[in-house]
Amino acid sequence: xxxxxxxxxxxxxxxxxxxxxxxxxxxxxxxxxxxxxxxxxxxxxxxxxxxxxxxxxxxxxxxxxxxxxxxxxxxxxxxxxxxxxxxxxxxxxxxxxxxxxxxxxxxxxxxxxxxxxxxxxxxxxxxxxxxxxxxxxxxxxxxxxxxxxxxxxxxxxxxxxxxxxxxxxxxxxxxxxxxxxxxxxxxxxxxxxxxxxxxxxxxxxxxxxxxxxxxxxxxxxxxxxxxxxxxxxxxxxxxxxxxxxxxxxxxxxxxxxxxxxxxxxxxxxxxxxxxxxxxxxxxxxxxxxxxxxxxxxxxxxxxxxxxxxxxxxxxxxxxxxxxxxxxxxxxxxxxxxxxxxxxxxxxxxxxxxxxxxxxxxxxxxxxxxxxxxxxxxxxxxxxxxxxxxxxxxxxxxxxxxxxxxxxxxxxxxxxxxxxxxxxxxxxxxxxxxxxxxxxxxxxxxxxxxxxxxxxxxxxxxxxxxxxxxxxxxxxxxxxxxx
Amino acid sequence: xxxxxxxxxxxxxxxxxxxxxxxxxxxxxxxxxxxxxxxxxxxxxxxxxxxxxxxxxxxxxxxxxxxxxxxxxxxxxxxxxxxxxxxxxxxxxxxxxxxxxxxxxxxxxxxxxxxxxxxxxxxxxxxxxxxxxxxxxxxxxxxxxxxxxxxxxxxxxxxxxxxxxxxxxxxxxxxxxxxxxxxxxxxxxxxxxxxxxxxxxxxxxxxxxxxxxxxxx
Numbered sequence: 001x002x003x004x005x006x007x008x009x010x011x012x013x014x015x016x017x018x019x020x021x022x023x024x025x026x027x028x029x030x031x032x033x034x035x036x037x038x039x040x041x042x043x044x045x046x047x048x049x050x051x052x053x054x055x056x057x058x059x060x061x062x063x064x065x066x067x068x069x070x071x072x073x074x075x076x077x078x079x080x081x082x083x084x085x086x087x088x089x090x091x092x093x094x095x096x097x098x099x100x101x102x103x104x105x106x107x108x109x110x111x112x113x114x115x116x117x118x119x120x121x122x123x124x125x126x127x128x129x130x131x132x133x134x135x136x137x138x139x140x141x142x143x144x145x146x147x148x149x150x151x152x153x154x155x156x157x158x159x160x161x162x163x164x165x166x167x168x169x170x171x172x173x174x175x176x177x178x179x180x181x182x183x184x185x186x187x188x189x190x191x192x193x194x195x196x197x198x199x200x201x202x203x204x205x206x207x208x209x210x211x212x213x214x215x216x217x218x219x220x221x222x223x224x225x226x227x228x229x230x231x232x233x234x235x236x237x238x239x240x241x242x243x244x245x246x247x248x249x250x251x252x253x254x255x256x257x258x259x260x261x262x263x264x265x266x267x268x269x270x271x272x273x274x275x276x277x278x279x280x281x282x283x284x285x286x287x288x289x290x291x292x293x294x295x296x297x298x299x300x301x302x303x304x305x306x307x308x309x310x311x312x313x314x315x316x317x318x319x320x321x322x323x324x325x326x327x328x329x330x331x332x333x334x335x336x337x338x339x340x341x342x343x344x345x346x347x348x349x350x351x352x353x354x355x356x357x358x359x360x361x362x363x364x365x366x367x368x369x370x371x372x373x374x375x376x377x378x379x380x381x382x383x384x385x386x387x388x389x390x391x392x393x394x395x396x397x398x399x400x401x402x403x404x405x406x407x408x409x410x411x412x413x414x415x416x417x418x419x420x421x422x423x424x425x426x427x428x429x430x431x432x433x434x435x436x437x438x439x440x441x442x443x444x445x446x447x448x449x450x451x452x453x454x455x456x457x458x459x460x461x462x463x464x465x466x467x468x469x470x471x472x473x474x475x476x477x478x479x480x481x482x
Numbered sequence: 483x484x485x486x487x488x489x490x491x492x493x494x495x496x497x498x499x500x501x502x503x504x505x506x507x508x509x510x511x512x513x514x515x516x517x518x519x520x521x522x523x524x525x526x527x528x529x530x531x532x533x534x535x536x537x538x539x540x541x542x543x544x545x546x547x548x549x550x551x552x553x554x555x556x557x558x559x560x561x562x563x564x565x566x567x568x569x570x571x572x573x574x575x576x577x578x579x580x581x582x583x584x585x586x587x588x589x590x591x592x593x594x595x596x597x598x599x600x601x602x603x604x605x606x607x608x609x610x611x612x613x614x615x616x617x618x619x620x621x622x623x624x625x626x627x628x629x630x631x632x633x634x635x636x637x638x639x640x641x642x643x644x645x646x647x648x649x650x651x652x653x654x655x656x657x658x659x660x661x662x663x664x665x666x667x668x669x670x671x672x673x674x675x676x677x678x679x680x681x682x683x684x685x686x687x688x689x690x691x692x693x694x695x696x697x698x699x
Contacts, residue, residue, distance in 0.1 A: 053680035054569065055662035056576050066582070160689050200688065202679035322670075323678050324688035357669060358661035367556045367621060367656070372672050375664070379673045 006032040006229070009250060009264035011236050011279070012271035013037075014089025018215035018222070019135060020268055025227035032262060033219070033228065034252055036235035036271075037086035038062055042216060049201065049208040055358075058206040059093055062086045068407045069274075073397065073418040075461065077305065082463035083272055087232050088216035090272070093205045095326065096212045098138040098186040100129045102345065103148040104336040112341045114423075115393045119473045119482045122148055133184075136213045137192040140184030146332035147181075156189045158182035159198075164319035164352030165329040168383055172441035173331065180329045183349065186213035187326070204325035234260065237411055239267065239283040241292055253409055273303070273465035277399045278414045280469075280479075293479045298470050300400055302393035305418060306464040309428050311435040312355060312384040313444025319380055321352030334434060344427035345390045348434065352383055383444050387431030388462065394419050399468050418461075428459050530650050532583025539585050540575045541592070548592045549574055549655075551610035555617040556656060557663050562671045565663050573662050587654035594651050598624055624648055625656070 008024055010017045013035040021031045040062050052058035063086050067079045084090045103122035108115040126149070134155050141158035142150050159182060161170065173180050187204070188197045188211045198211040210217060222228035233255035240249045247267040254260050269276050277300045281291040291299055331348045355363065357379055366374050391397075397419050401412035439446055472478025541549065553565035578585040595609040598620045606612055609620065625648065638645075663669045670678055674692065677683045 049680060053665070053667055055573055055665040057580070060576070060580055064580070160686065162688050163690055166689070198685055199682040200678075200685045201682055318691075320688075320690075320692040322675070323692075324685075325679070356665075357673060358664040361660040361664040361669075362657045365625075367625075367660070368558055368618060369560050371556075371660070372560055372562070375672055376674075 004264055006030045006262075006264050008032070008266045008268060009034065009262050010268040010270060011035075011250060012089065012269070012276070013087045013215060013219060013230065014270065014272065015091050015136075015215045017268065017270035018088070018218040019132065020270065021228055022135070022218040022222050025222045025225045029227060031222070031228050032264065033087075033230045034234040034236050034250065034262065035087050035089075035230065035232055036275075037084070037089075037232060039087040039230065039232040042210070042220070045206065045210070046208045049203050049206045052203050052206050057081070058203075059084060059086070062092070065408065068405060068413045070402045070405050070413065070415045071417075072415065074420045075307075075418050075459070077416045077418055077461050079274075079416075079463075083274075083465075087230060088214050088219060091214040092216070094214075095204065096185040096187045098133065098136060098140075098184050099347075100148060100184075102332075102336055104340070105345070114341065116470075116472075119471055126151055135218065136186040137188050137195060138184050138186050139182075139189040141182045144181040144332060145179065146335055154184065156192055159185070159187075159189050159324075159326075159328050162321070162324065162328045162352065164321055164383060165350055167317070167319060168315055168442045168444075169329060169350045169438075172438055172443075175441050176437060178331050178333055178348075178438065180331050180350075183327060183330045185326065187211055198324075200324050202323060202325040235409065236271070236279060237282060237409070239269075239279060239292055240285075241283075241288065244288070244293075244295060247292070273468055274399050274414050274416065277303075277468040278401065278412075281401050282411060293469070296476050296478060298477060299479050300468050301395050301398045302467045302470050303397045303399050303416065303418065303465070304391045304393055304467040305461040306388050306466075307391060307420070307424060307428060307459045308386055308388045308462045309432055309459045310384050310386040311432060311439055311446065312382050312450055313439040313442070313446040314378070314381050315383050315442060315444050317381070319352040319383065321380055321382075322356070327351045334431075342423075342426065343430050344392070344423055346427060346431045346434075347388045348431070348438070349386050349388070350383070351386065352380070355382055355384070383439065383442055385435040385438050387428070387435055389424060389427040389431055391418075391420065391424050393467055393470075394421070397467075420459075425457055428457065530646070530653050532581075532654065533586065534582050536583050536586050538579050538582055540579055541585070541588055545589060545592045546571060546574065547610040548595055548608065549588060549659075551612070551617060552591070552595060552655075553659055553663075555614060555621055556659055557669075558614060563668055565659070566668075569663070569666065569668070570659070573659070577658065577662075584654065584658070587650055590647065591651040591655040594624070594647055595620065625652060 007029040008031050010021055010031060010033045013033045017033060021033055024031050048058040048062070063084050065085060069079050071077045084092050086092055101122065104111055106118040106120065106122050109117040130151055137156055138154055139156035139158055140154035142153050161182065165180070170180060188195050190197050195217070196209050196211055199209070201208055204212055219228070219230060223230065234252040236250045236252040238251040239247045240251070241247045249261050249263045250267065251259050251261050269279065271279055280293050280299055284291045288294065290297060293299055327349050329350050335345045335347060337343065357375060360375060360379060361371060364371060364374055396417065398417050400415050400417070402415040405413040405415070407413050436446070469479040470477070471480050471482060473481065550567045550570045553570040557565035574588060578588055596607065599609040599612055600607040602620050602623070603612055603616055609617065612620065664672070667680060
């Protein structure tokens with residue numbers, strides 16, 4: 001466009017920013033990406049994987065900066081190791097689970113009187129889900145009666161169930177009438193486009209051959225067109241806007257010191273759920289005192305996580321877990337039920353890899369040769385079931401700027417405040433009851449400390465950060481429009 | 483009056499007990515309904531925490547010798563290799579240099595182990611000077627009640643001031659070394675996994691039993 005070096009400036013190079021950039025440059029647009037993180041040579045992935053198998057944090061050399069944030073509310077949220085500041089973003093260490101939202105998720109208010117309806121429907125988004133799955137190379141199997149409809153098959157066939165699933169999980173679930181299905185994942189079950197098939201390095205959080213998708217794959221393709229420029233280590237700290245609907249420039253910190261400014265006709269903000277909110281808040285001015293896109297006062301509100309709890313039991317025969325690095329089976333049977341007004345959506349997955357060898361060693365209270373003997377005796381005889389549950393969007397669950405805490409550059413750090421209520425806790429409890437039934441049907445012996453979880457509302461946030469920039473058709477109650 | 487007052491006091495007591503009992507039951511029911519667990523909160527409060535503001539760095543060579551010796555006791559050679567000094571040094575240096583809070587914990591562990599070593603073998607007052615067997619004795623003295631008893635004992639120990647140093651040594655040093663080692667190929671070899679992790683193999687092997695499982699001792 002006239003007067004600008006770039007047609008579009010994208011802030012953030014994770015999966016969202018990378019795919020938007022890729023689509024634009026394919027159409028001949030000139031795109032600039034600013035990312036706070038470093039760019040690294042993808043040929044180093046093997047070296048990073050070797051760090052992982054030595055028990056070291058594989059990504060420490062790529063993202064050495066400590067997380068600075070505060071957490072309040074009913075539950076503490078840990079961000080350390082949960083997101084990555086690097087070109088390509090958190091897809092470098094993600095698990096590759098590539099789920100679509102359920103059609104009911106878009107109509108929670110209409111169907112169940114919960115939350116809010118989206119201004120778009122699953123039917124409208126379905127073609128885009130299909131295109132995104134094609135880009136990522138998702139492996140999966142259609143025909144899950146508890147998932148939403150699909151216009152076509154998955155790009156890659158599903159990974160077969162693990163030995164543990166076939167040996168104990170499937171018979172137990174068949175007995176209980178619970179249907180299980182392969183997990184859709186952005187991991188190649190066969191060579192796909194220019195990426196190889198998974199060959200079971202077993203270290204998925206740093207896949208050395210990129211059989212597991214990461215956003216740098218699309219960034220490299222974009223750069224190869226000559227239309228995409230990436231500026232790593234460019235931490236955007238302020239957006240300027242001349243009108244409420246149009247950002248005109250971005251100011252960023254340069255790696256050698258000082259600041260730079262980019263002007264562009266269009267900006268795309270894709271800097272992670274928390275950082276996007278924070279940047280809009282940091283961009284407050286006399287004209288926009290609550291931050292950009294916040295005339296409604298909604299910015300940062302309705303922030304959400306997914307919550308998980310699990311149960312493990314010992315089975316008679318060894319299940320030979322791990323060896324592939326990811327779980328292969330799930331059940332969505334209890335996701336959208338007639339009881340959803342009281343019991344939220346839940347997804348159940350199965351893992352013979354939990355507790356892992358290191359967890360068993362750590363929790364055994366043993367050491368020395370006695371520990372080695374113990375591990376040889378018990379390892380691989382554990383079956384775990386995990387339930388993930390939804391969190392309702394709540395006004396009080398929000399991301400704000402911490403009034404005191406500052407990051408390494410002197411800017412206000414994010415404060416994450418999350419409130420869980422009876423809805424989520426009830427769902428977690430119901431989920432654990434289902435896990436107990438499944439493990440008992442699998443004839444797993446559940447030790448006392450596992451059963452103790454039923455007296456405790458143990459739960460873990462699993463770093464699926466969502467919300468905070470609500471989409472709506474009413475500007476008085478939303479941050480972005482459809 | 484005393485004779486006349488006794489039944490009255492008893493009745494009042496019973497009435498009070500009834501009211502308190504009902505109130506207590508209602509409170510418990512309310513807590514259960516709200517899924518509030520006061521004891522869980524106490525446990526979380528008592529759990530040792532790393533000092534996130536502590537400086538990072540690496541151990542002195544002399545201190546590292548003690549930690550390497552600890553690694554040898556924790557993960558000795560048997561039919562599979564144990565923890566090698568090169569692995570311990572690299573792992574611990576990275577841990578203390580990159581993760582705030584670990585350096586003081588490792589230093590405190592060195593002090594704890596050396597003090598205990600001096601009691602076991604006064605002529606060899608440093609842990610790394612002990613034989614493997616003596617090192618095991620020190621571990622037994624410090625942590626010997628963990629193995630079997632010990633979920634209950636661990637809970638009690640946490641709240642005793644004298645147990646705090648041992649608790650921190652166990653939580654932040656011993657568990658750290660164990661979980662680190664048993665993430666490595668050498669650790670996985672203990673259970674017969676010679677092709678995991680980090681080695682490409684048959685991508686469908688995970689659908690079958692392991693061909694050669696190490697037999698339990």
